Amino acid sequence: MSHQLFGNADSAITIKLDAIVANWRYIDSLSAPTTKTAAMLKANGYGLGSGAVATALAQAGCELFFVANLTEAIELRAVFCQTGDVNIKIIVLHGIQYGQESDFSAHRLVPVLNDLDQISCWRLFAAKTGKPLPALLHFDTGMTRLGLDTNQTNWLIHNRQALEGLELHYVMSHLVSGEVVDDPVNAQQLARFNEIRHWFSDTPASLANSAGTMLGKDYHFAMTRPGIALYGIHPCENLDSPLLSTFEWQARILQIRDAAAGDKVGYGGTHQLARDSTIATLGVGYADGYNRK
Numbered sequence: 001m002s003h004q005l006f007g008n009a010d011s012a013i014t015i016k017l018d019a020i021v022a023n024w025r026y027i028d029s030l031s032a033p034t035t036k037t038a039a040m041l042k043a044n045g046y047g048l049g050s051g052a053v054a055t056a057l058a059q060a061g062c063e064l065f066f067v068a069n070l071t072e073a074i075e076l077r078a079v080f081c082q083t084g085d086v087n088i089k090i091i092v093l094h095g096i097q098y099g100q101e102s103d104f105s106a107h108r109l110v111p112v113l114n115d116l117d118q119i120s121c122w123r124l125f126a127a128k129t130g131k132p133l134p135a136l137l138h139f140d141t142g143m144t145r146l147g148l149d150t151n152q153t154n155w156l157i158h159n160r161q162a163l164e165g166l167e168l169h170y171v172m173s174h175l176v177s178g179e180v181v182d183d184p185v186n187a188q189q190l191a192r193f194n195e196i197r198h199w200f201s202d203t204p205a206s207l208a209n210s211a212g213t214m215l216g217k218d219y220h221f222a223m224t225r226p227g228i229a230l231y232g233i234h235p236c237e238n239l240d241s242p243l244l245s246t247f248e249w250q251a252r253i254l255q256i257r258d259a260a261a262g263d264k265v266g267y268g269g270t271h272q273l274a275r276d277s278t279i280a281t282l283g284v285g286y287a288d289g290y291n292r293k
């Protein structure tokens with residue numbers, strides 16, 4: 001099972017969906033059977049094509065998909081409407097902004113609520129529609145990016161009525177340095193997350209990104225959220241990585257020619273031949289994915 005991400009007569013990038021599925025299964029096997037393994041599909045599935053990746057992973061049993069924003073979420077919902085996977089949960093990391101409520105509802109999307117404003121926005125809509133609305137709650141434990149900060153967290157703990165009308169599926173946080181196994185920040189974040197979680201003991205929890213899935217059982221909780229590892233890149237740049245490579249780039253050789261020692265090759269004569277050589281020219285350029293840098 002594969003799909004072509006990009007291709008023309010001379011060059012093609014092929015995504016190996018089987019390898020992505022195998023990587024998902026491997027990461028899933030690191031945690032207990034009771035821990036769900038979600039899939040991170042933000043940024044078009046890390047550039048590999050979110051629709052094809054999502055369809056393959058849903059067939060393998062993945063039920064929880066994260067995207068960055070509303071646009072990605074609506075596109076993904078359309079994919080699952082076509083495949084008939086009605087029970088898939090699509091979770092939006094950026095959360096909800098005023099004006100997006102009816103889109104979230106119509107496409108059955110679950111926002112990650114990152115601050116008190118987002119909580120109010122979704123709760124007001126729940127009150128208006130009169131039905132409970134699903135959400136994840138994101139607490140910042142050290143990233144200082146998205147998520148409720150310490151003040152907002154403390155306020156919410158003592159003002160639980162602010163969550164009325166919301167159906168909390170998970171409380172979550174995000175690791176700063178999971179890929180540095182012995183960084184003390186990991187244990188600090190884990191301790192802080194457990195402190196907060198204590199106040200939401202009825203709600204399942206989620207902390208681990210790819211690197212977190214490899215930090216051991218304490219980090220797994222009820223759901224893990226791997227991204228980069230699904231696509232074959234080991235977060236610790238482990239050379240013995242059990243993860244499979246997930247794409248392949250092939251290009252046609254357009255020309256083979258002889259060149260003499262001292263000849264210069266390419267724009268600006270960037271390379272000078274040290275010896276008489278045979279030169280093969282491939283049919284790829286920057287437009288095909290060759291890195292301009």
Ligand SMILES: *Cc1c(COP(=O)(O)O)cnc(C)c1O
Pocket residue numbers: 040042093174208209210211225226227228229235
């Ligand atoms: C991107 C992201 C992930 C996945 O991270 P990887 O390092 O790619 O596994 C998990 N959780 C959140 C909140 C993210 O933004």
